[in-house]
Amino acid sequence: MNKARPIPFRKMNGLGNDFVVLDARAHPVALDSAAVRAIADRETGVGCDQLIVVAPPTSGDMDAFMAIWNNDGSEVDACGNATRCVADLLISETGKPEVVIGTNAGLLRCTRPGEGLATVDMGTPRFRWDEIPLARPVEDTRAVVLDTGPEVPELGPASLVNVGNPHCIFWVGDVAAYDLARFGPVLEHHPIFPERANISLAHVADEGHIVLSVWERGAGLTRACGTAACAVAVAAARNGLAGRKVRVTLPGGDLSLDWRESDGHILMTGPLSYDYEGTLPASTVEPAGTDA
Numbered sequence: 001m002n003k004a005r006p007i008p009f010r011k012m013n014g015l016g017n018d019f020v021v022l023d024a025r026a027h028p029v030a031l032d033s034a035a036v037r038a039i040a041d042r043e044t045g046v047g048c049d050q051l052i053v054v055a056p057p058t059s060g061d062m063d064a065f066m067a068i069w070n071n072d073g074s075e076v077d078a079c080g081n082a083t084r085c086v087a088d089l090l091i092s093e094t095g096k097p098e099v100v101i102g103t104n105a106g107l108l109r110c111t112r113p114g115e116g117l118a119t120v121d122m123g124t125p126r127f128r129w130d131e132i133p134l135a136r137p138v139e140d141t142r143a144v145v146l147d148t149g150p151e152v153p154e155l156g157p158a159s160l161v162n163v164g165n166p167h168c169i170f171w172v173g174d175v176a177a178y179d180l181a182r183f184g185p186v187l188e189h190h191p192i193f194p195e196r197a198n199i200s201l202a203h204v205a206d207e208g209h210i211v212l213s214v215w216e217r218g219a220g221l222t223r224a225c226g227t228a229a230c231a232v233a234v235a236a237a238r239n240g241l242a243g244r245k246v247r248v249t250l251p252g253g254d255l256s257l258d259w260r261e262s263d264g265h266i267l268m269t270g271p272l273s274y275d276y277e278g279t280l281p282a283s284t285v286e287p288a289g290t291d292a
């Protein structure tokens, strides 16, 4: 009988987007929304934007599987910044120049271009209305006018992209001129997004540089959002606002994006950090297979 045991974790971050990373490869854990919220709570738990579980590979073509939860307890399929963190863990462990991380959004090939850096192939972005997904057919997802109430300022048409998760991007002249914390949740829960959406304000400084502020689905304002940086890079290129290689500046720092011509994959490069290690009391996360 598996006795409930304390669970070790690593606290990590990518440009200040922070994670509790549980390694469940030796001992499986059973998480539910309540347990995730408890761990992620910055007052009474460890505190994080997302909770990440590194699990054994589910097929022979990956080094590990990565599960992702937002701090509201919702499980999601993609997290760019956390993928860089897990990639570095696996590259250090295996000594391999490239590792493959399995996620519910697909296989992600990761390399280490330098100490403290990771490059992730985030795959191909999707643009069809039913791939975002949207609640109704929309012909052109490059410029969609959302009907919003008075609590949302005039932001113009949005560009919609899925990079393993749904993103809604507004193009503005100055991201600091808007109180995204106030109207972000309204847009996150807009009825056109049946699975909610991550909301970005993007300023295209020049054809190689975009400034970005993000209200994350299920986590709120974060210091960085890797998938939003991927989404805004491809949306800007698709709308003719920037080139296919851009630097994206988030509150926590810069990411480099390359929407590769040869295969349409989006490559994201940026830093990752190890903050500290800790142990969660056994009661927090009931390991799978423990008798009641």
Ligand SMILES: N[C@H](CCC[C@H](N)C(=O)O)C(=O)O
Binding pocket: 017, 049, 050, 070, 076, 077, 078, 079, 080, 081, 082, 165, 166, 198, 216, 217, 218, 219, 224, 225, 226, 227, 228
């Ligand atoms: N809030 C996102 C998941 C985390 C994404 C973000 N932390 C990143 O680095 O991509 C969602 O619900 O789709």
